[in-house]
Amino acid sequence: MELAERATLLQPSPTLAIDTKAKQMKAVGEDVCNFGAGEPDFDTPEHIKAAAIAALNDGFTKYTPSSGIPELRQAIADKLFADNNIEYKPTQIIVSTGAKQACMNAILATCQTGDEVIIPAPYWVSYPEMVRLSGAEPVFVQTKESNNWKMTAADFADAMTPRTKMVIINSPCNPTGAVYTREELEAIVEVADEEGIIILSDEMYEKLVYDDVKAVSIASLSKAAYDLTITINGFSKAYAMTGWRLGYLAAPENIAKAIDSIQSHMTSNPTSFGQKGGLAALQGDQQCIADMRDEFNVRRDYVYGRISTMPNVTVTKPDGAFYVLVNIERTSLTSTNFADRLLSKQKVAVVPGIAFGNDKTIRISYATSLDVIKKGLDRLEDFLRSV
Ligand SMILES: Cc1ncc(COP(=O)(O)O)c(C=O)c1O
Numbered sequence: 522m523e524l525a526e527r528a529t530l531l532q533p534s535p536t537l538a539i540d541t542k543a544k545q546m547k548a549v550g551e552d553v554c555n556f557g558a559g560e561p562d563f564d565t566p567e568h569i570k571a572a573a574i575a576a577l578n579d580g581f582t583k584y585t586p587s588s589g590i591p592e593l594r595q596a597i598a599d600k601l602f603a604d605n606n607i608e609y610k611p612t613q614i615i616v617s618t619g620a621k622q623a624c625m626n627a628i629l630a631t632c633q634t635g636d637e638v639i640i641p642a643p644y645w646v647s648y649p650e651m652v653r654l655s656g657a658e659p660v661f662v663q664t665k666e667s668n669n670w671k672m673t674a675a676d677f678a679d680a681m682t683p684r685t686k687m688v689i690i691n692s693p694c695n696p697t698g699a700v701y702t703r704e705e706l707e708a709i710v711e712v713a714d715e716e717g718i719i720i721l722s723d724e725m726y727e728k729l730v731y732d733d734v735k736a737v738s739i740a741s742l743s744k745a746a747y748d749l750t751i752t753i754n755g756f757s758k759a760y761a762m763t764g765w766r767l768g769y770l771a772a773p774e775n776i777a778k779a780i781d782s783i784q785s786h787m788t789s790n791p792t793s794f795g796q797k798g799g800l801a802a803l804q805g806d807q808q809c810i811a812d813m814r815d816e817f818n819v820r821r822d823y824v825y826g827r828i829s830t831m832p833n834v835t836v837t838k839p840d841g842a843f844y845v846l847v848n849i850e851r852t853s854l855t856s857t858n859f860a861d862r863l864l865s866k867q868k869v870a871v872v873p874g875i876a877f878g879n880d881k882t883i884r885i886s887y888a889t890s891l892d893v894i895k896k897g898l899d900r901l902e903d904f905l906r907s908v
Pocket of ligand 1: 619645691723757768
């Protein structure tokens, strides 16, 4: 049976091979330290689970409006106003099956064959494939460790062609932990505004920022920024709700309307009782976020402190998310080779940077206990002494 061209264009995730191997090793009793996880290791807070359970018990088990229940869309609009200083009407909010679907919806609604989408690398693994699925072409801008893995406005301007339709900014960034400053974002908006380039602002990790760093929402910067930006956010990382599959976007009215239509034919509403959990997350005590962030912060300091003294690698202190990107260029190994050998020799699983568009790096997730982190980093250090 012949596949559609769009299916053949997609690359299988290079992270899967390592993950499968790590799981196989664990299954046969091997003591693997897994730094591959892309999700918080905490459980969803109790009050959020209780709200979903109550909704189920109340029989809240039917279809809801396709773009989300009105009270959740209102609560998201309130959150975006209070936390991010952006004013959206509930009709501009679409609640989806994870922020992943929100990103896909946004790209499908705006990009097509002939368009180019600028993606700073290292990037979240799904962006290029989503762009390809839409028929458009990803254009990568390699960022530099010396600029904390951030794309400058000049890099962006250089990558632009008459076909550029969108630029994707992910701050705080998976996999680099980089957080763009207000000034850096303003400069990027200025370039985008000159040519009317849509900005997909993925703010999934906005709550996980450390020290006095603040994540700035692009749509809050100016009227021009607001008109160009689709804001992506969700519940997975902030509230440890990855399995719930609940995320959202906020966009100018015409884009939100088109996405409403796309989603109504694709998946319809995200799970009914899950939405009640999302509502409880936004309306409940936000201390749970601060508690998780504090724990991540301790681990970040530890991981960064250790790796920055290790041989044959360099590392930049991440300002956000729960990842550390390690530059392995001095080892002369490809990222896949490095990750393979580290797993076989030392039983430490990391994600090879090739998955994120940079073969000279590996990603370490510190969404795991400090004990595992300590043991895994001891082993990483031994490995690095031997390469
Ligand atoms: C940068 C980024 N955006 C979006 C997502 C998707 O999140 P969700 O679990 O809500 O689909 C992820 C998940 O790993 C992510 O890292």
